[in-house]
Amino acid sequence: MTGLMMVVVLFLAVFAAAQIMRIYELSVKVRQEEEYVVTDKDNSNQGRLMLLFGIGLIVAFFWMVAAWDKLALPKPASLHGVQIDQLWDISMGLIVVMFLIVQPILFWFAYKYRGKKGNKAIFYAHNDKLEFAWTIVPAIALAVLIIYGLTTWSNTMNPTTDDEPMVVEVYAQQFKWTARYAGEDNTLGYANVRLIQGANTLGVDTNHVNSGDDFIATEIHLPVGKPVVFKFRSQDVIHSAYFPHFRAQMNCVPGMETHFQFTPTVTTAEMRQDPNVIGKVERINAIRSAKGLELYEYDYILLCNKICGSAHYNMQMNVIVETQAEYDAWVKEQKTISETL
Amino acid sequence: MASHDHANDHAHDHDHEHHVENFWTKYIFSQDHKMIGKQFLITGMFMGIVGVFMSMLFRLQLAWPDQKFAILETFLGKWAPEGQMDPNMYLALVTIHGTIMVFFVLTAGLSGTFSNLLIPLQIGARDMASGFLNMLSYWFFAASSVIMLVSLFVETGPASGGWTIYPPLSALPQAMPGSGTGMTLWLVSMTLFIAGSLLGSLNYIVTIINLRTKGMAMTRLPLTIWAFLVTAILGVLSFPVLLSAALLLMFDRLLGTSFYLSDIMVAGEMLHNEGGSPVLYEHLFWFLGHPEVYIILLPALGITSEVIATNARKPIFGYRAMIGSILAIAFLSFIVWGHHMFITGMNPFLGSVFTFTTLLIAIPSAVKAFNYITTLWKGNLQFTPAMLFSVGLVSTFVAGGLTGIILGDSALDINVHDTYFVVAHFHIVMGLSAIFGMFAGVYHWFPKMYRRMMNKTLGYWHFWLTFVSAYGVFFPMHFTGLAGLPRRYYSNAEFPIFDELQDINVIISMFAILGGIAQLIFIFNFFYSMWRGPKAPQNPWKSNTLEWTTPVEHIHGNWPGALPEVHRWAYDYSKPGYDEDFVPQTTPLKDGEVAH
CATH class of the missing domain: 1.20.5 (Single alpha-helices involved in coiled-coils or other helix-helix interfaces)
Structure with missing residues (x-):
């Protein structure tokens, strides 16, 4: 009945509007x-x-x-992130000025x-000099941006470091992340989803020569100042490993391995002392305490940034950057695959 | 010219056809380009209402995630128990919103409407080269629309993997409910859509090349026609690639092939597939996907060129540069698709190449923007609703185009890829610009379509509410993107770091609702004017182009007598030596008069 009433009211409203228009x-x-x-x-x-x-x-x-x-x-909390932010500032400055x-x-x-009635527009159909000017000026500006951009891209994707980077695997599945550290030999043991069985949830080949010292973690810990190369695998659909604070992102694609290397430069503890971060945390906690939610402490995060299913919006893992000593202490607590499987 | 003779033959033919027209041949299975254009428009508008309404539903969810809305349960039923939206339905809504807006509204609705209506009228042809193919093109589109809408009602919900439907998510029903029957229907619908689009495009190209009237040299074509021609060429070259991507995906889904699948364990089940690559799909998809952006945008730019020149009472500035920039954009659009894939694991060297080609697009785009602005300079601007939307288009084209310089740069894309910064960018530069171009076209050519005038005052209200809410929706999204907020998140509540973005989300949603409601003004104006609007004069905007030399009453074959002959380009507005501020293309040059 209400439905019918709604339709009648709607019809009358349209009819009334039409009459008003007419008048x-x-x-x-x-x-x-x-x-x-x-x-x-x-x-x-x-x-x-x-x-x-x-x-x-x-x-x-x-x-x-x-x-x-x-x-x-x-x-930015990474070495290359500083360069990216510089390029960002220059590009953003340019487009804001243009805007x-x-x-x-x-x-x-x-x-x-x-x-206005009686005014006549001028007849001005073309001017080659003007056209030339606004072809060549953007071309020059873009040439600069392209060269700068490609240099930054190349430095980011092919970083040269003195230390050999530490290898960490980031394994994606609906809807969680798991990390596998390469252990003492700094080489990951072979793994494939086809080998998944029981507790061996990442499909690691336990007989492989490099797999015994690998260890699995539910949080990423990184020593500050040491380059790390992440190797990404996915079990089911495409995910994207997004580390916003490090200006790093790479898709995790089933059937292939992808990688991204960066050097963290700011420990979590230091970042928590950053004035911007302090302000952020204060604002967030004001909101959260008003809602009666648990208070928030700043952490670096890894989140999924490629649509992957119903709980895509809640696929995350903490990333902790710490001093070498703290990191070493954490590694000692971890159990290797040869101990767990 | 040979085409001239052919057109006369056709005029002769149509005398025989004329008497057999009844309701079915006139309104439903029409082969008349004007009627087909209107069919595209009405279907596109209907799909547009569905698409915009969906965005209003998911904006409710994003702004007020904890709140229950009875309206959600009314429309979504079991997908919103007690008014709380299900995450799968959220993903379905964003997916179908994107699909409908990109393909059904801004490809078929925009290009289909105005290419059909304007190509024969503006080049001086009796009809399209093949009326039958043209009819088929519409009916393929109509069928695909019906299937897409039907997919909303299947048990497991419509496709939900994002409008780009990347496998394996879209290939595996186990991965999400929307990848079941809904996804199959999506693929069937798009296959029909592509077939229809190809029939249309081939027809447009053939018509423009062969059926121009006497004197209508390529360099005298209105820029609308240039835009439609290049758009059709882009469609013919790129849509088949999407078709192949969709077919291979269908094989993977239904026949157990492994084009895109390898080493997958989903929902506890180990799949047999081996050797395929989802990245292959991404390449195929974006090989269409990027030209698609220009398939959407170029017709809108063409319409704007025409509307701005007519209403500025001035020639479009830099006609040849405008054609050159359309061609340059079209060419470049085929070699930039990889900028959607910088972080897919593609070789970083390829990323460099795509960064280079992508940033080059800014050059012809800048030429276009500056030429529009120079066309306004020292004009005598007549602010019809169409003119307002065209000026709005230039503004959004600039605002959205500029952020493309950031996103096209692979190094900068790393950190904003798939965040709301991208959502802001493409909605402003492609979504808003194209929809503004479409509105400009409807307001401008409504008298040609329905022989009546739309209401100007309602047009003004429609424009200003739309313009303000459009910027209100999409400008703030840049800031949530800079905070690292990913798109396609059902809720941001799981990340405390995004808590402080909630106020912005509320602002965006309020503007989105305002903008959605403002469209009711347009819909009312459209249908009211169709039946009750004042009768249109023959040339209401004092325009130069040929469509305004046809009689107000539609006749099959467009011109009652011989086809008009063209003596000049389309942009002799305010030309010195003439009393009127416009000189139709059919006016011969005076003795000693220099062609522009």
Whole structure:
């Protein structure tokens, strides 16, 4: 019954609106020509609204930057992350400047050249010099960005380090992460999902020469300042290992191995003392205590950033960067695969 | 010109056809390009309502994850028990929202409508080269729309693996409920869609190349036609690749092949598949996927060129540069697909190549943006609703295009890939720009389609509410992206680090609801004007192009007598030496007059 009533009300509303429209159009027609004709008054109003919008857009832009800049990720916690952030700042600076030049010009022109009866536009069809200018200037700017970008990309993907990087496997499955450390020999034992059986949930070949000293962990611990190469595997669907604080991300693809190398430079303890992070944690805890939730302590995280199923939104693992001594102590507590399997 | 003779033959033919027209041949199985254009538009609008409504539902979930909404249970039934949305339904909604908006609204709805309506009218042809193929193209699209909508009602829910449907997630029913029957229907629907799209595109290309009227040289074509031509070429070259990707995926799903699958254990079950690679699928998908962005965008840019020139009462600035930039963008669009795959495990060297080609696209794009702005300069701007949407398009094209410089740079993409920064980027540059172009087209050519005028005041309200809410929705997303928030998360509550983003999510959702409601103004205006709007004059916007030389009443064959002859380009607005501020393309050059 309510459904039927809703339909009737909706129908009547549309009917009423149509009648109002009709009356409105007739009333306009009495005063002037047809409603659809754009008058000087329309042009004037719409031109002013364009200007107003342009101003509003720029003001809103600065307001958002002022209010929300603090929400951005804190300083990078990895060696290459610093370079990426520098490139970011330069690129972002450039596009913000372009945004702040082009948008005001657009809305200013819309206002300034709003139509009036009796005005005539100029006949200005082309100008090769202008076309050339705005082909060549962006080309130069982009050439710089491309060269800078490719250098950064190359440094990130093919880092040269003095130390041999520590090898850690990150294993993805719906909907959790597991880490496998390569152990003393710093070489991972062979593994394949086909070997999964019972407690051997990662499919490690226990007879393989390199697998005995591997150990499995539910948290990633990393010694600060030491390069680490992550090898990614997936058991079922594509996942993406996203370490936002380290400016690192790589997909985990079933049937193949991918990798990403970086050097953590800031320990978790140091990051917790960073003024931006302190502010962040205070704001977050104000929200959480108001809701009666457990208070939050800052940690680096690994999260899944490729749609992987229903609990995709909750696939995470903590990452802890610590001093070499703390790391060594943690490693001592871990049981190797030869002990557990 | 040979095409001229052919067109006359056709005019002769249609006398014989004329008397057999009844309701079915006129409105349903029509072979008339104008009617087919309107069929595409109405179907596209319906799909658009569905797609936008879905986004409003998932925005409710994102802004108020703990709250229960009765409306969710009304519409989603068992997928929202007691008004609390199920995570699988959330993923289904974002998936189908993306699919519908990208393919059904902004590909078929935009290109299908305006290519069909405008190509014969603006080049001076009686109809498309093949009316029958054109009809088929619509009916393939209609069938695919029905199947896509039917997939919403299957037991296990519609496809939910994201609109890019990456396998293995999309290949394995065990991986998520949406990868069951819903996914099969998605693939069937898209297969039909692609077939329809190819029939349409081939027809557009053949028509533009062969059926231009006397005097309509390629360099006199309106930029709309250039955009439709290049769009159709992109479609013909790239859609078959998506078809092959979809077919191989279907084989993997139904026949037990291993194109995309290898070494998988899912839901406790070890699969036999070996040797395939999901990365292969990603390559095939994005080989269409990236040109697809321009299949969506170029028609909108073409429409904008036409609307801005007409309403600025000025020639489009840099006509040849505009054509050149369309061609450059189209060419580059085929060699940039890898920028969607920087972090898939693809060789980093390839990443370098794709970064290089991707950033080059900014050059022709900048040329286009500056040319639009220069066209406004010293114009006599007539702010019709179509003009407002076109100016809006230039604004979003610039705002969204600029962040492409960040995302196309592989080193910078690492940390914002698949975050809300990307969502903001592509919605602004492609979604908003294209939908604004589509609205501009509807407001501008409504009199040509329905012989009546749309209401201007409602058009103004529609534009301003849409424009403000569009920026209100997508600009703040840059900031949540910079905080590292991944897209396609059902809820952010599991990560305390994202707690402070919830206020922004609420703002975004409020603008999304406002923007959604504003579309009701448009829908009302559209249908009201279709039946009750004031009668249209022949050339309401004082435009130069040929479609405004046809009679207001539609006739099969477009022009009652001989086809018009063209003597000049489409952009002689405010030309010195003429009293009126427009000179239709059919006006011969005066003695001593220089062609633009």
